[in-house]
Amino acid sequence: TPRISMTLEHGAHRIGKRIDSKMSRWRNYGFGQFIHWGLYAIPGGHWNGEYYGGAAEWIRSWKGMPNEDYDNLYTEFDPVDFDPKAWAEQAKDMGARYMIITTKHHDGFCLWPSEFTDYDVTNAPYGQDIIGPLVEAYDAEGIDVYLYFSVMDWNHPGYRSKLETAEDREAYEGFKEFTRNQLLELLERYPSTKGLWFDGTWDAAWKEQAEFADNLAMEMREMIPGLIIGSRFRPDDYGNRHFDSNGDLMGDYEQGWERKLPDTYEDTKGNDWDCVMTVPENQWGYHSDWRGHVKTSYELIEMLVKSVSLDGNFVMNFGPNGQGEIRKEERQLAKEIGEWMHKNQKAIYDCGYIDWEKQDWGYYTRNRESGEVYMIVFNKPINGALRIKTPAKINLDKIFDLNGPQKTYRPEEIHRNEYFIHLDEALLETPKVIVIQYSEAT
Ligand code: JFZ
Numbered sequence: 001t002p003r004i005s006m007t008l009e010h011g012a013h014r015i016g017k018r019i020d021s022k023m024s025r026w027r028n029y030g031f032g033q034f035i036h037w038g039l040y041a042i043p044g045g046h047w048n049g050e051y052y053g054g055a056a057e058w059i060r061s062w063k064g065m066p067n068e069d070y071d072n073l074y075t076e077f078d079p080v081d082f083d084p085k086a087w088a089e090q091a092k093d094m095g096a097r098y099m100i101i102t103t104k105h106h107d108g109f110c111l112w113p114s115e116f117t118d119y120d121v122t123n124a125p126y127g128q129d130i131i132g133p134l135v136e137a138y139d140a141e142g143i144d145v146y147l148y149f150s151v152m153d154w155n156h157p158g159y160r161s162k163l164e165t166a167e168d169r170e171a172y173e174g175f176k177e178f179t180r181n182q183l184l185e186l187l188e189r190y191p192s193t194k195g196l197w198f199d200g201t202w203d204a205a206w207k208e209q210a211e212f213a214d215n216l217a218m219e220m221r222e223m224i225p226g227l228i229i230g231s232r233f234r235p236d237d238y239g240n241r242h243f244d245s246n247g248d249l250m251g252d253y254e255q256g257w258e259r260k261l262p263d264t265y266e267d268t269k270g271n272d273w274d275c276v277m278t279v280p281e282n283q284w285g286y287h288s289d290w291r292g293h294v295k296t297s298y299e300l301i302e303m304l305v306k307s308v309s310l311d312g313n314f315v316m317n318f319g320p321n322g323q324g325e326i327r328k329e330e331r332q333l334a335k336e337i338g339e340w341m342h343k344n345q346k347a348i349y350d351c352g353y354i355d356w357e358k359q360d361w362g363y364y365t366r367n368r369e370s371g372e373v374y375m376i377v378f379n380k381p382i383n384g385a386l387r388i389k390t391p392a393k394i395n396l397d398k399i400f401d402l403n404g405p406q407k408t409y410r411p412e413e414i415h416r417n418e419y420f421i422h423l424d425e426a427l428l429e430t431p432k433v434i435v436i437q438y439s440e441a442t
Contacts, residue, residue, distance in 0.1 A: 011244035057285030082324030095341030108155025152200025195228030
């Protein structure tokens with residue numbers, strides 16, 4: 001059926017996935033690290049001994065903390081324990097293949113020396129660039145760096161959430177120019193940047209900027225060809241975000257999976273996507289008092305596996321404290337996930353979705369190059385029998401453990417295209433990976 005679509009000047013410029021090598025590299029990461037770091041790490045979710053229950057990086061918007069106090073926190077920003085090499089090594093050990101760092105969050109404080117504002121690291125006691133040394137350290141570990149940038153900026157005098165008066169419009173023009181300058185500055189300073197992760201683009205004022213945002217994206221891609229930008233940047237002609245007025249994805253991947261995962265492949269609409277996930281329920285920046293449920297490495301590994309099985313990347317967040325230290329809970333999780341990744345990364349890296357019917361024992365992933373299929377088993381049935389249903393005309397050639405006893409399984413055919421393999425281990429201590437090599441019958 002022909003698509004009925006309206007003409008948009010600033011809608012999606014491409015239907016379907018990007019197929020170039022830079023985007024393939026992004027698609028194949030599987031696992032990434034997010035770092036939320038800024039002035040909010042200093043109060044860590046408290047002010048004057050009072051506990052703030054919202055997301056720590058939003059504390060400025062809390063009536064318990066005067067804006068003036070927040071805006072002076074920069075005079076205390078002196079993270080003497082900041083060790084970019086240690087962060088990068090930890091990320092490498094954990095198995096992350098890309099990293100996203102908050103260059104500027106909603107508060108407007110810049111972790112790089114910006115020519116366009118005084119509200120940056122150089123005017124804090126620390127007095128030095130944070131982003132440069134981070135990029136260098138992660139580049140050295142072979143971990144690709146992406147820059148998080150909040151368009152919303154609570155510090156810039158021209159920033160508006162909505163444009164009601166002529167004065168607002170004039171002020172906002174200055175803010176747009178500032179935004180453009182900062183973005184081009186970042187790309188010029190850090191040319192190994194692989195992409196930008198935008199945020200704070202939901203305001204009514206920004207939703208009117210289809211043309212400006214579209215042109216700016218083009219300009220940034222001229223500076224760094226192949227630059228990867230998700231769907232959380234530009235609005236279309238009618239102010240629609242992520243998906244344009246025709247329902248087509250704007251940007252290189254869908255950025256709507258924030259602290260949630262799709263359940264089925266249909267939910268992803270066949271697009272590229274990433275899921276960004278906090279360790280507690282909703283804390284991105286450092287909060288010294290995590291309350292409520294804190295995710296375990298087991299849960300995070302399951303989310304990672306599920307993401308890859310549905311063709312997405314999983315990005316786990318870290319919130320270093322005001323001294324520049326990564327808290328011990330996060331270090332411990334990184335270590336546990338890393339231990340699993342070292343043994344099982346074959347089922348994650350360069351892998352994606354395969355259209356075999358999902359079974360209750362866990363998830364399938366498939367290596368996009370070799371075609372090898374992995375069963376990542378989280379739930380062992382009481383009888384130890386794992387069901388495999390394949391599409392028609394598939395021969396299961398060889399089924400074996402990725403690790404451990406290197407056991408080979410002989411599938412028991414129970415129906416046409418339906419089998420059991422029988423596990424004999426008593427209990428699974430960690431999610432177990434079984435490799436399936438198959439061929440298509442002619
Ligand atoms: C934003 C920020 O406000 C937050 O502090 C953090 O940086 C996070 C990664 O991004 O929060 C969002 C953004 C988008 C949605 C929800 C929270 N969303 O699309 O549902």
